Amino acid sequence: MLPQEAIRAKRDGQELPPDAIRELVSGIADGRLADAQLGALAMAITLQGMSDAETVAFTEATRDSGEVLDWRGLDLPGPVLDKHSTGGVGDLVSLVLGPWIAACGGHVPMISGRGLGHTGGTLDKLEAIPGYSVTPDTATFRRLVKDVGVAIIGQTGSLAPADKRLYAVRDVTATVESLPLIVASILGKKLACGLDALVMDVKVGGGAFMPTPEASRQLAETIADVASRAGTPTTALLTDMSQPLAPCAGNAVEVREALAVLTGERKGGRLLEATRGLAAEMLLAGGLASDRAAALATLDERLASGAAAERFARMVAGLGGPSDLLENSGRHLPTAAVMREVHAPRAGHLNAIDTRALGMAVVELGGGRRAPDDIIDPAVGLSDIAALGEAVSHGQPLARIHAASAADAEHAERHLLAALSLEDTPRPAPSLIQDTIRREVP
Structure with a gap:
């Protein structure tokens, strides 16, 4: 189907077959679809929506538009797991969750983003650590995921390139709010990481990305449905963002808070509660715990023993940061x-x-x-x-x-x-x- 005919069909409210969707997304990735056509397609999807089958096909095509990571050759001893948040204020969960899961036997290849609007970005926080590289070569990334169990980096040009181009057009054509495009954007990148399971943190409240609790729930349910139909079991938690998740917001200040949680200096609070809940779901989804009680017991032991903090320190050093960040954070941050x-x-x-x-x-x-x-x-x-x-x-x-x-x-x-x-x-x-x-x- 010619691109203009597919755009016309979607404009008129027709359901696009999977092969037409794959052809459109392929054209987005390799440039065959002109910017004008891309903008028209995004607007047609925004106005007419997509069926569940269309959204799954669009997500899978976005995932497959570039490299899909394959971890089988590394003989990893545990499952490949990841988490994604829709963003918030004081949301530094990734900094604690990734090394915590690694300490429990999981492997976390976390592709993160920068701040957007009022929400902070995981990459911006990590770049507050002197020397930390969010763009390592592929060999370093894979080595850290295997040996340390976690590597938090930025999106490479080879992962879901269709999404990168489509998002840039959506940002200037008033089509950012389209639910199918949001879902395909989030999952296209995440599922390209070759995951065994995914956990989503979808925010609800005044600081959330979605404007209403109903919209947040719809996003959570759609993401879980689409990701599972695309082959990745997914759990979505709806979490409150009517106040900052941690008692801080910023970049270096949030790294300090992450260190306080990982080292046991901070023993309670909303950040720890949310991270513990998400981590328990990841252990269950990855088969690393038989039930929730066992998952929580494992998590508590790994945090108290210092194993989670040790994984964070190894990840930082492996990506170019100081080797003594845990002991001398005041010197480096x-x-x-x-x-x-x-x-x-x-x-x-x-x-x-x-x-x-x-x-x-x-x-x-x-x-x-x-x-x-x-x-x-x-x-x-x-x-x-x-x-x-x-x-x-x-x-x-x-x-x-x-x-x-x-x-x-x-x-x-x-x-x-x-x-x-x-x-x-x-x-x-x-x-x-x-x-x-x-x-x-x-």
Whole structure:
């Protein structure tokens, strides 16, 4: 089918057969589809949607548009597992989860991304570590996945190239919100990593990517359904993003928080709870635990023993970072020139947080990008952010600002005070893990 005929059919609401979808995606990857045709196709899909069968075919074609990693030749002693998050503020789960799973016998080839809008990016956090390379050669990547059990890197040009080109067009044609295109974009890259199982962390709440809880649930269910039909068993957790996941947001500050969790300095909190829940699902999906109780017991033992922290340290060193990051993080991680506490203007209960506004405050401090070529300041951000439902007294610190200048800190303070709502009567915070959706390969 000619590309223009396929575009016409989708424009008119017809269902495209799998071979036509494969031909379109192949044309996206190799350039045979012109930008004008690509934009028209994206708009037709956005307006008309796709059936379940079409979405599966589009996802599989995106996965197969470039290299699909094959780990069989390495004789890995454990399953190949991964996790993906739809993004949030203070969401540094990947930094803890990857080495934690590796310490439990899994192998995690994690292809991560950069910050987008108000959400932080895993690669930006890792690049706060001096020397850490997110673009290693393939041999180094495969060696670390085998020997250390985890390597967190950026997308290579050979993985799902159709998605890279399509996303660039979607970004400038108002077609980013299309559910089938979102699903194919997420899963095309992840499934190209040759996974035995995938766990998704789909955010719900004011700082989530999707605009409503209903939309977040639909995304979670669609991802789990499509990935399993494409051959990869998938579990999706719906987790709360009505407040930052960790009590911090930024790049170096989040690496410090990850180290605190991995070394046992931080023994509780929402970050640890979410990561533990996701990790348990990964162990179950990979056959590394017989039931949830056994999975949690294994995870707790590997964290307490220091095995998870040791895997993180080996990954960092293997990708060019300092070999003594665990022992001397203060020597290696950058710190901001200005620190300023934000104090409560009145007594009350912290009943609402504009999480998106906190994320944008970090961007404005220089910790994120407003334009693609912006240079990130890894030292800036927020820490010690008060939690929803917390009772605070007048003058009590609500957060700490890490800024490059006093003027930047003052500007961020105004944004923070506007984003934190104090009320006389307490309200309970939403539960962190709101639902779990599991799908096996049919």
